[in-house]
Amino acid sequence: MFKSVRTALTVAAATLALTTLATSALADDTQWQKDHPRREQVNNRLGNQNQRIKTERKEGEITKAQAAKLHSEDHAIRKEERTMASTNGGHITKAEQKSLNQQENQVSKQIGK
DSSP states (O other), X not given: OHHHHHHHHHXXXXXXXXXXXXXXXXXXXXXXXXXXXXXXXXXXXXXXXXXXXXXXXXXXXXXHHHHHHHHHHHHHXXXXXXXXXXXXXXXXXHHHHHHHHHHHHHHHHHTTO
């Protein structure tokens, strides 16, 4: 009896802790999104492409090697975005956003060919 109550309390405490962390993270993300809208847009696209690559791989539309190549290209774009932001006080310019989006377009065209 005591073991199941203790387990239930442990699960409840863990759930509460995770909920608190998630709420805190969402609040931070929202402020970050407001402060860095161009970076947010670029990174959202990268996240969507990452999911598309995983889906295409899972469905057998692309090979493991193709998925790895696409993930590598997206990783390079994300690294470039961070480098650009580090030279401009954490922000990227409209021109940099355009350049990153063009690179993302090239990767996007390769997904699910």
